[in-house]
Amino acid sequence: MKAFVKRSAAPDDIALEEVKIPTISEDELLVQVKAVGVGIHDSYFLPQEIDYPYVIGIEASGIVEEIGSRVTQFKKGERIAFISMMQLKGGTWAEFAAVHKDSLILSIPENMDFTEAAAVLVAGNTVLRALTALHLNSGDSVFIAGASGAIGTFAIQFAKARGWVVAGSASPKNHDYMKSLGADKTVDYRDPNWANEVRKWMPNGVDAAIAIQPGTGTESMHIVKDGGTVITISGDRIEPERGITAAFVPHKADVRNELHDLIEQIASGTYQLVIEEVYPFDQALEALQKTQTRHARGKLVLKME
Numbered sequence: 001m002k003a004f005v006k007r008s009a010a011p012d013d014i015a016l017e018e019v020k021i022p023t024i025s026e027d028e029l030l031v032q033v034k035a036v037g038v039g040i041h042d043s044y045f046l047p048q049e050i051d052y053p054y055v056i057g058i059e060a061s062g063i064v065e066e067i068g069s070r071v072t073q074f075k076k077g078e079r080i081a082f083i084s085m086m087q088l089k090g091g092t093w094a095e096f097a098a099v100h101k102d103s104l105i106l107s108i109p110e111n112m113d114f115t116e117a118a119a120v121l122v123a124g125n126t127v128l129r130a131l132t133a134l135h136l137n138s139g140d141s142v143f144i145a146g147a148s149g150a151i152g153t154f155a156i157q158f159a160k161a162r163g164w165v166v167a168g169s170a171s172p173k174n175h176d177y178m179k180s181l182g183a184d185k186t187v188d189y190r191d192p193n194w195a196n197e198v199r200k201w202m203p204n205g206v207d208a209a210i211a212i213q214p215g216t217g218t219e220s221m222h223i224v225k226d227g228g229t230v231i232t233i234s235g236d237r238i239e240p241e242r243g244i245t246a247a248f249v250p251h252k253a254d255v256r257n258e259l260h261d262l263i264e265q266i267a268s269g270t271y272q273l274v275i276e277e278v279y280p281f282d283q284a285l286e287a288l289q290k291t292q293t294r295h296a297r298g299k300l301v302l303k304m305e
């Protein structure tokens with residue numbers, strides 16, 4: 001099968017190669033991949049010890065081609081979206097993927113196509129988990145740093161759906177976009193005065209901040225009220241001050257049910273799924289490079305021919 005593989009430990013040594021279709025154990029499904037969700041993490045979210053060449057990628061959608069004898073929840077021919085990460089057998093940037101039955105796997109609603117389904121789970125899972133660490137009430141406020149990418153696009157909408165007041169940062173070309181998702185206040189992270197603007201808008205500080213971009217945790221904390229919360233999606237460590245709680249995404253939070261609802265709500269139009277560009281599979285490295293600019297709007301997806 002065709003697959004994008006990491007060929008060595010050298011960063012970004014990734015190329016399209018012909019590799020064997022993985023064989024599955026009794027606890028796995030073999031999926032014919034139809035579309036792949038792309039993220040900056042695809043080049044570095046890898047198991048610690050791998051054999052090269054290693055198929056990269058952690059999320060996709062496709063059709064169940066084969067099931068192991070202990071797989072009972074899914075059947076051959078079913079349309080699924082899934083996250084499969086840190087698997088020694090490799091990831092999702094391939095024509096076929098072996099997926100453990102305990103991975104995050106969801107059936108795709110009838111009125112959703114593979115391209116859309118491939119774009120939901122990693123961003124949805126990350127934001128839903130992050131929100132479990134914010135104990136806010138309706139009417140409370142949140143600032144989202146770097147809010148027009150894949151994570152921010154969901155974060156703004158989920159925050160508004162919870163009744164929170166939302167400010168987001170991005171460059172000016174994305175301010176109307178953030179407002180269209182529900183942001184009440186937008187600022188330009190390149191403007192040296194942006195924190196004052198947020199302070200003017202919310203004089204006591206916001207109740208919480210979601211710092212998506214690496215390096216934005218500390219500056220976001222400065223506009224959070226005493227005793228508020230900052231979540232760093234990128235995993236940045238910050239030195240909390242003024243009784244502020246600093247947290248990472250709680251990776252153990254179980255949001256399977258919420259993700260199931262989310263995929264249905266996207267299919268029914270309750271939430272917007274924004275895909276900036278769909279790339280043919282063989283142009284995957286262009287998509288990866290685009291995520292590395294950190295200026296993609298919403299999600300990028302690869303489509304198998």
Ligand SMILES: NC(=O)c1ccc[n+]([C@@H]2O[C@H](COP(=O)([O-])OP(=O)(O)OC[C@H]3O[C@@H](n4cnc5c(N)ncnc54)[C@H](OP(=O)(O)O)[C@@H]3O)[C@@H](O)[C@H]2O)c1
Nearest residue numbers: 126146147148149150151152170171174189233234294295
């Ligand atoms: N913890 C987890 O489970 C998890 C899972 C997935 C991803 N992640 C992390 O989430 C991040 C990716 O998020 P993403 O795909 O939504 O977005 P992204 O592409 O990293 O960021 C895009 C957003 O950040 C803005 N931005 C760019 N440079 C900035 C800067 N210097 N300061 C503030 N904002 C800036 C962009 O605005 P403009 O385009 O308008 O300039 C845009 O709004 C990665 O760091 C990834 O590691 C974490």
